[in-house]
Amino acid sequence: MSAPAATAAYLLDLPGLTPYDEALATMADLAGARSQQAIPDTLMLLEHEPVVTLGTRTDVASEIPHPALLEQRGIGVVEVARGGRATYHGPGQLVGYPILDLAPLGRDLRRYVEILEGALIDALGDLGVVAEAREGEEHTGVWVEDRKIASIGVHVASWITTHGFALNVDCDLGPFDLFVGCGLQETRYTTAAIEAGRPIDRAEASAAVLARLGERLGRTWEALPL
Numbered sequence: 001m002s003a004p005a006a007t008a009a010y011l012l013d014l015p016g017l018t019p020y021d022e023a024l025a026t027m028a029d030l031a032g033a034r035s036q037q038a039i040p041d042t043l044m045l046l047e048h049e050p051v052v053t054l055g056t057r058t059d060v061a062s063e064i065p066h067p068a069l070l071e072q073r074g075i076g077v078v079e080v081a082r083g084g085r086a087t088y089h090g091p092g093q094l095v096g097y098p099i100l101d102l103a104p105l106g107r108d109l110r111r112y113v114e115i116l117e118g119a120l121i122d123a124l125g126d127l128g129v130v131a132e133a134r135e136g137e138e139h140t141g142v143w144v145e146d147r148k149i150a151s152i153g154v155h156v157a158s159w160i161t162t163h164g165f166a167l168n169v170d171c172d173l174g175p176f177d178l179f180v181g182c183g184l185q186e187t188r189y190t191t192a193a194i195e196a197g198r199p200i201d202r203a204e205a206s207a208a209v210l211a212r213l214g215e216r217l218g219r220t221w222e223a224l225p226l
Contacts, residue, residue, distance in 0.1 A: 009219040010039060013206070014046040017091060020078055023048065027162050030099045035160045041219060044097040045206055048089035050075040052179055055084035055153050063180040070178050082163035084140065084153030086179055092171030092191070094205050095164070100217070102159040109156055116165050117142055119216045120150045123167075123208035128196040142167075147190035169193065169205040 012030070014023075023046060033039045052075055054060065063086040064070070070077060075088075089095055098116075105111055117133045120142045124131040131142050131149055142150035150167040170193035193200045210221055 006214070006218050006220050008040060008222055009214075009217075010042040010224040011210070011221040012042060012044045012224040014044065016047070017049045018046045019049050020051045020053070020076065020089070023095075023097070024080070027097050027099065031157070031160050031162050034099050034101060035158055039224075041098070041100045041217070042224060043210075043213070043221065044095075044099070045209075046095050046097075047091055047093060047202065048095055050088075050090040050175065052077045052086055052088050052175070053082075053153075054079045054086050055082050057083065058085045065180070066178065070175075073175065073178065075175055075178070080155075080163070082153040082155040084151070087151045087153065087166060088175045088179070089166055090171055090175060092169055092202075094167045094169050094202060094209065096167075096209065096213070097164045098161055098213070098217075100161045102156065102161060107159050109154070112161065113140060113152060113154065115216045116152050116154075116213075119209065119213040120165060120167060122212040122215070123205070124149065124192060124195075126208040126212070127192050127200055127205065128198075129192050131195075141165075144190055144195050147188045147195075149190050149192065149195070167192070167205065167209065169200055169202060 027044060030042050052070060102112060121131045129144060131144050134143050141148055141152050150165055152165045153163055155162045168191040170191055173189050176189045214220060
């Protein structure tokens with residue numbers, strides 16, 4: 001299938017670490033503007049302060065068995081409207097929130113998730129990491145063999161997407177030991193830097209993700225006007 005013709009989209013690349021509640025508020029504002037056709041498709045890229053987010057399918061009792069351990073590490077726990085289950089966000093992880101109108105994609109949520117997976121797999125390939133998608137809804141995201149390197153959890157309202165993906169670039173994996181990520185017992189996690197065997201920073205990872213997501217969606221990115 002040929003790639004769609006490229007159209008302009010906005011990029012909001014937030015520097016530093018963004019508190020989760022601030023990101024949610026910005027995402028909601030952008031989604032409202034997109035639903036009114038006031039802005040084109042928009043992508044937020046950022047790193048979060050440490051937080052565990054609980055998707056709509058989270059079983060809190062089994063996935064967050066020791067909340068005090070998270071509190072001791074200064075890691076907040078937040079319930080959110082996205083699909084999926086518990087996941088971690090923190091420094092060294094590239095988070096992307098695409099705010100897209102799915103009508104041009106045939107209002108096909110599964111296809112959209114596959115686009116995100118494919119773009120991240122391609123971007124990791126550019127970084128020297130061989131990654132793949134795995135069968136089964138419980139394995140949504142991107143993997144390096146049996147090690148999870150990127151999580152995906154999305155929400156759609158009136159066919160406008162929010163939430164998105166989290167790619168482990170060069171982050172501390174310790175927090176993943178404090179809860180049951182994505183509801184999968186015994187899941188191991190990894191980072192692009194570990195798998196590539198070299199340092200990878202946010203700028204390099206962002207460039208690869210922007211290029212590959214732009215290809216998959218048929219978008220060119222320009223800075224969101226202030």
